Amino acid sequence: MRHPFGLLVLIAIMVSTTFGFAQRLSAEEERLFRTRDQVLTWISGYREDAEPNKLPAFVKAVARLRLLDDDERSEIYFGFVAGILADNQTKAAEFAADMFPLKPEHQIIVIRGLAYSGLPGWKRILKDLTERMPARKKLISDYPFGKGKTLEQLSFEKWPQVLVAWWGFYFATGSYHPALKIVSALKWAGEDNNLERLTVGSMAKWTLATNASRDKYLLDFLREEQAHQKGAIKTHLREVVQAAENLEVGKLRRETLASIEKLKRDGPVKWKKWAWWGRAGQLAMTAECVAASALGQVQFGLPCVIGGAASSGLLQLLNLQQTKPQ
Numbered sequence: 001m002r003h004p005f006g007l008l009v010l011i012a013i014m015v016s017t018t019f020g021f022a023q024r025l026s027a028e029e030e031r032l033f034r035t036r037d038q039v040l041t042w043i044s045g046y047r048e049d050a051e052p053n054k055l056p057a058f059v060k061a062v063a064r065l066r067l068l069d070d071d072e073r074s075e076i077y078f079g080f081v082a083g084i085l086a087d088n089q090t091k092a093a094e095f096a097a098d099m100f101p102l103k104p105e106h107q108i109i110v111i112r113g114l115a116y117s118g119l120p121g122w123k124r125i126l127k128d129l130t131e132r133m134p135a136r137k138k139l140i141s142d143y144p145f146g147k148g149k150t151l152e153q154l155s156f157e158k159w160p161q162v163l164v165a166w167w168g169f170y171f172a173t174g175s176y177h178p179a180l181k182i183v184s185a186l187k188w189a190g191e192d193n194n195l196e197r198l199t200v201g202s203m204a205k206w207t208l209a210t211n212a213s214r215d216k217y218l219l220d221f222l223r224e225e226q227a228h229q230k231g232a233i234k235t236h237l238r239e240v241v242q243a244a245e246n247l248e249v250g251k252l253r254r255e256t257l258a259s260i261e262k263l264k265r266d267g268p269v270k271w272k273k274w275a276w277w278g279r280a281g282q283l284a285m286t287a288e289c290v291a292a293s294a295l296g297q298v299q300f301g302l303p304c305v306i307g308g309a310a311s312s313g314l315l316q317l318l319n320l321q322q323t324k325p326q
Contacts, residue, residue, distance in 0.1 A: 033061030047174045052088045056098035063106035075161045079168025082116030087173050093125045104135035116151035156185050160200045186236040202256040209252050212244035219244050
């Protein structure tokens with residue numbers, strides 16, 4: 001027979017654990033972050049009225065609303081948290097500690113937020129939080145030894161979703177560095193051999209134009225940056241600026257989708273690279289998602305990103321491999 005005292009202790013632990021993860025909303029969460037739309041609105045308008053002290057409440061809301069359940073779409077939140085931490089170095093440790101309690105599956109936003117921030121002492125802060133994340137101890141131990149990647153170490157080639165993280169960083173800081181990172185992806189906007197590269201380049205082009213049409217600071221920066229770029233990047237950047245200035249983002253969106261559909265339909269110029277498309281982690285930008293963004297159903301100019309060859313329809317393209325010339 002189970003000892004009654006032991007049973008009481010077990011119940012007490014269960015109650016305290018449940019309370020820790022399902023506590024009532026704080027006043028800030030209730031007022032600012034009750035819904036997903038409120039969360040996105042806060043991100044898009046953050047630089048107009050920056051309140052970094054609300055970051056812990058923001059993180060808890062993102063977790064509560066299950067906005068971290070999709071790994072690829074989570075990158076916007078990782079980048080945004082990283083940007084605020086980077087801009088508030090003296091309070092970064094305090095902000096990170098105040099993000100708890102979080103369920104183990106949501107603690108990744110603290111880990112990547114710190115790693116992506118690039119703060120001089122981010123490894124120390126992460127180490128100090130290890131005891132609060134016992135289920136993530138292995139992941140945390142990877143970062144100081146280079147197994148876990150920082151934002152700077154993630155390339156568009158191997159991790160296309162990093163483009164979304166850089167947008168999050170930009171929304172938090174408005175700094176040139178994340179904007180330049182996104183501009184660098186324009187080199188692939190005219191890619192005719194690789195669908196993944198074309199999608200990343202097209203996403204960069206369309207999101208730059210969309211956000212620049214709403215953000216004068218970004219538009220001014222892109223105008224000036226044209227003089228410092230060369231080749232394909234300069235060509236596509238000029239088209240981005242023109243689309244933003246003339247409010248022709250819709251036209252650019254149609255051209256972007258047409259180029260992706262053409263490559264999907266006709267195949268790459270160099271068929272020997274066809275098999276390269278089958279690699280896991282491919283991206284696709286669908287017309288429906290881009291249209292939703294254009295209609296304001298997404299708070300900022302980020303198209304929906306769908307990961308995996310099966311979900312993007314790329315497996316169907318792979319089936320044609322045997323019928324195409326090598």
